[in-house]
Amino acid sequence: MKKRSRPKKPPPERVRPVRDFGTLFGEEKPSAEEVSKGKRAKSSAQAPVADAYRVIDDYLRQGRRAAENLWTPLGNLAGAGEPSLLTERFLRGAADLSSAWFDMLQTLSPAEGQRDAPTAPGAFDAGKRQASSVPRKNGAASSLHVEIALQSVRLAQVTVDVFPGQHDSPVSLSILHATDAKTPPLTGVEVQSLGKASAVRVVLRVPEAQPPGRYHGVLLAGPERRPCGSLTLELLEE
Amino acid sequence: MPTREAALVRAVLDEYGEIASRGIEQYLDRARNAEHLGPLLADYPSRGGRSLRASLCIAAARAFGAPLNDAVKSAVSLELLHNAFLVHDDIEDDSEERRRLPALHVLHGVPTALNVGDGLAVLSLGPLIDNHATLGPRVAHGVFREAHRMAQESVEGQALELAWRHKNDVQVTSEDYFRMVLKKTCWYTTIYPCRVGAMIGHRRDISHEGFVRFGFLLGAAFQIQDDVLNLAGDHGRYGKELGGDIREGKRTLMLIHLLHSAPPAVRSELHALLALPRRRRGDDEVAWVQGLMRRHGSIEHAKNAANQLAGAAAFEFGIAFREAPRSRDRDFIEALPHWILERA
Numbered sequence: 001m002k003k004r005s006r007p008k009k010p011p012p013e014r015v016r017p018v019r020d021f022g023t024l025f026g027e028e029k030p031s032a033e034e035v036s037k038g039k040r041a042k043s044s045a046q047a048p049v050a051d052a053y054r055v056i057d058d059y060l061r062q063g064r065r066a067a068e069n070l071w072t073p074l075g076n077l078a079g080a081g082e083p084s085l086l087t088e089r090f091l092r093g094a095a096d097l098s099s100a101w102f103d104m105l106q107t108l109s110p111a112e113g114q115r116d117a118p119t120a121p122g123a124f125d126a127g128k129r130q131a132s133s134v135p136r137k138n139g140a141a142s143s144l145h146v147e148i149a150l151q152s153v154r155l156a157q158v159t160v161d162v163f164p165g166q167h168d169s170p171v172s173l174s175i176l177h178a179t180d181a182k183t184p185p186l187t188g189v190e191v192q193s194l195g196k197a198s199a200v201r202v203v204l205r206v207p208e209a210q211p212p213g214r215y216h217g218v219l220l221a222g223p224e225r226r227p228c229g230s231l232t233l234e235l236l237e238e
Numbered sequence: 239m240p241t242r243e244a245a246l247v248r249a250v251l252d253e254y255g256e257i258a259s260r261g262i263e264q265y266l267d268r269a270r271n272a273e274h275l276g277p278l279l280a281d282y283p284s285r286g287g288r289s290l291r292a293s294l295c296i297a298a299a300r301a302f303g304a305p306l307n308d309a310v311k312s313a314v315s316l317e318l319l320h321n322a323f324l325v326h327d328d329i330e331d332d333s334e335e336r337r338r339l340p341a342l343h344v345l346h347g348v349p350t351a352l353n354v355g356d357g358l359a360v361l362s363l364g365p366l367i368d369n370h371a372t373l374g375p376r377v378a379h380g381v382f383r384e385a386h387r388m389a390q391e392s393v394e395g396q397a398l399e400l401a402w403r404h405k406n407d408v409q410v411t412s413e414d415y416f417r418m419v420l421k422k423t424c425w426y427t428t429i430y431p432c433r434v435g436a437m438i439g440h441r442r443d444i445s446h447e448g449f450v451r452f453g454f455l456l457g458a459a460f461q462i463q464d465d466v467l468n469l470a471g472d473h474g475r476y477g478k479e480l481g482g483d484i485r486e487g488k489r490t491l492m493l494i495h496l497l498h499s500a501p502p503a504v505r506s507e508l509h510a511l512l513a514l515p516r517r518r519r520g521d522d523e524v525a526w527v528q529g530l531m532r533r534h535g536s537i538e539h540a541k542n543a544a545n546q547l548a549g550a551a552a553f554e555f556g557i558a559f560r561e562a563p564r565s566r567d568r569d570f571i572e573a574l575p576h577w578i579l580e581r582a
Contacts, residue, residue, distance in 0.1 A: 048412050048491065048543035049550055055416040056454045060447050159441065161376045179371040216374050232374040 143167055144228065145199040146219070152206035155236040160202075162219070162229040167198045169222030176204075176215035176233055186215050186233065204233060212237045243573040244580070250570040254296045254313070255289030257306070261314035265364050269357070278346065278354045279361065282321040285337040292317045294574070295431035297567040301559065302439020308372055311365035312381050312434050318365070319385075320426065322358035323392065325351055330400060331486045332516050377441055381434050388430040395422025402489045406513045408497050408505070410489045416458060418489075424457030432558070432571075439562075448558030455551035460578045462544040465490040466537060467581075469528060481524040487512045491543060495536040496527070504530065548575035 144167035148158050170193070176186040188205030212235040219229035262283050270276040292313035299309035327333070328341040329348055335341060343351035366385055369378035398418040402410055432449040468483045469492070483490050497505060508530075511523055531537050552575045562568045 048416075048539075049546040051411075051413045052416045052455065052458055052547060052550070055413055055420060056451055059417075059420060059454075060450060159374070159376075214372075214374065216370075218375075230375045232376075 143198050144171070144219075145194070146229070147194070147199075147201040149201055149203045150206070150233075151204065152235065153208050154206065154210070154212060154238070156206065157234045157236070158204070159232045159234075160219075160229060161231075163227065165228070167221060167228055169226075170197050171200050171228065172220045172225070173202055173231060174217045174220060176217040176231070178211075179214045179216070183211050183213055186210060186217075189217065202231065206233075206235065210235060243569075243576060246566070246570055247573050247577040250297060250566070251288055251290065251293050254293035255287075257296070257310060258289050258292035258313050258317050259283070261310050261365070262317055265314065265318065265361055268364070269361060272357075274350075275354065275357055278342070278350065279357050281342060281345075281354070282324055282336065282358075283317070285339060287337065289317060291320055291427055291431050294428065294571065295435045297570050298432045298435020299438040300435075301562040301565055301567040301571060302436050304435075304439040308438050309435060311369050311372060312385075312438065313431075315362045315365035315385065316426070316431065316434075318358050318362035319389065322355045322362060323426070325355035325358065327396070329355075330396070331482070331488070333482060333486070335482075373438065373441075377438060380437050380442075384430060384434050384437065388425045391421045391425040395420070395425070398422070399489065403487045403512075406487075406509070407489070408509050408512065410494055410497075412491060412494055415489060415491055415494055419458050419461045420454050423461040424454045427453075427460060428457035429453030446558065448554065452551055452554040452558040455547050455554055456575055456578065459544045459547035459551055459575060462491050462540050462547065463578055463581070465492060466540050466544065469531070469537065481521075481528065484524045484527045485516055485519045487516070487519070490540070492531050492536040492540045493527075495539045496531050496534055499534045499536070500530060544579060548579050551575040 144162045146160050146162065148160065150156060150158060171191055173189050173191050175189060178185060186204070186206060188207065190203040190205075192201045192203060193199075194201055215233045215235070217231045217233075218227050219231060220226065221228040266276075266280045266283065269279055272279075295313040295316060296306065296309045299312075300306060324336060325342050328336055329343045329351055333341050334344055341351075342354060345351075346354075366378070366382050369381055372378075373381065395418050398414075399422060401407070402414075402418075429450055430453075432453050436446070436449060465483060465488075468490075469481060484493070497508060500508065508527070511519065511527070552572070555572055555575070559568060559571065
C-alpha cells in the first residue's frame, strides 16, 4: 500500500509578536521612487535608525571608556612618562583604595550613636526631636564621617555633601544662610568631634521662629578653613 | 496624535514658556541700560518661539519631584543661550529671517549682531550663578558642569557642519549626519534639559545613559522634521525662508540621501552647485534641487526617518523615565515624540 504523506501546515511567517518601535507610529510610507519600482520603503527607512543607534552606542561607549580611564587608579602606566604623573596617579589610587575600605567598614559597622537613631532625614515629626543621620556622600573617595543631630519643631530635611579627598583636620561649620537674603541666618550650629578628626557630629538647633526655607552652610577643614563639604537644611512648611 | 495629548503639549509649552519668558525679562532688565546693547539683547527673545527647551527642562525636573521654582533658572539660562546661538547661527548661515522678521545681522550688521550674541551668552551665565541660592552649591555646581559640557558639544557639532560646507564635502554619510546632530542639536535641545531636570529632581548627579539615548533620538527626529519643514513647511508658521537650507548648502539628511542616490552626472552637477557662493544659489537652483529630492525620494526618506526616530524615542522614554511617577509633566514629555512629527 502506498504511503500517503500527511498534510502539514506551512511554517508560519513569524513566531512571535512584532514589537518593533519602527512600527510604533504606524506603517511607514514608501518613497516615490520605491513606489515607482514597486518596492516598500522599509529597508531605506530603517537604515537611518540603525545608523542613529550605532552613533549613540559608539558615543556612549567612548564616554564609558573615558570614565574608566579616569577611574582606574594607576591608569595607563605605559602612557605616563612623567615620574610626577606616576606619583600622582599612585597617590590617587591609594586614596581611592583607602576610601573604599573605609566605606566598606562603615557599611558593615555603623558608627557609635547611630545605631539607635532614626536614619531618614526629613522623617521628623513636629515637636522637639533629636535625631542623627548618615549623610549622602559625593562619590566614594571621601573618608569624612558626619552625623547630624537636629533639634527642630518643623519638619526638616538635611543633606550633607562631603567633597572627595582625605580629611584629617578638625572640621567646623559656617552659619547657615537662607536663600532669601531677608531671612535671618541659622546660627545655632555646633560641630562636635567623635574622637577623631574624620568623624564629627553636627548639631543643628533650629529656633521655633525660624522661617521655613532652604539654608546652606559650608563644612570647613583646618585652621585655614578649607571647604570640605556643604550642608543644606530645608525647613518645610507646616 | 490624539487631541488630548496635543492639547496637553500646547498647554504645557504655553505655561512653562510664559514662566521662562518672565524669567528672561528679569535678566534682560539687568542689561536694559547698557548703551547700544540692552534693547538689542531683547530682540530675539521678544520674537516668541515655543520654548521647547525651557519647558522640557522644567517638566523633567517636576516629573522627578522638584518644585517648579527649582528648575526655572536653569531653563532661563538655556533659553538665553539658545537665543545667543540663534544670532550667531544666522550669521554663520547667512540666514535672512528669524521668526518671520529680518535676522539681527540683516537689521544691524554683522559686528553688532556678533556682539549681541556674545552678550546673550554672557547673560545666560547669570541664572546658573543664581542657581546656588535656589539649589545649593552641590546641585548648582552639577548643573553648571552639565551646561559647560552642553555648550562644548554644541559648538563642536556646529564646527562639523560648517566644515562640511566650507570644504564642500559631498561624501558625508547619514552616520556623520547623526554624529553632527547629536552634538549640534540634541545636546542643548533635548539631552541637557532632560539631564538637568532629572538632576534637579533627584538632587544628585545623573550618570543615567537613558537620558542621552532618549534625548538624542528625540532631538534627531526634531532636527530632521525641522529640515523637512524648511523645504515643505508653511512659511508663516515656520518663520524662516523656505528652501534656506539648500541655499546655505546645509548637509541635511535629504541632501545626503540625494547625493548618495543620484546618478554620477547629477551628483557632479550638485557638487558644482554646492561649491557656489550662497547668493549664486537662487530660486531656480533651489527648485531644481527640491525637484531632484522629490524624484529620488529624499524627502519621503527623511520623513520616514523622523517617524522611525520618534518611535525609537518613545521606546527609550520608557527606560529613561521609568522612575518618574505618572504626572502631567511626565505625560507631556511622553507626548513630545508625537508632537515633533505633527508640528507644522
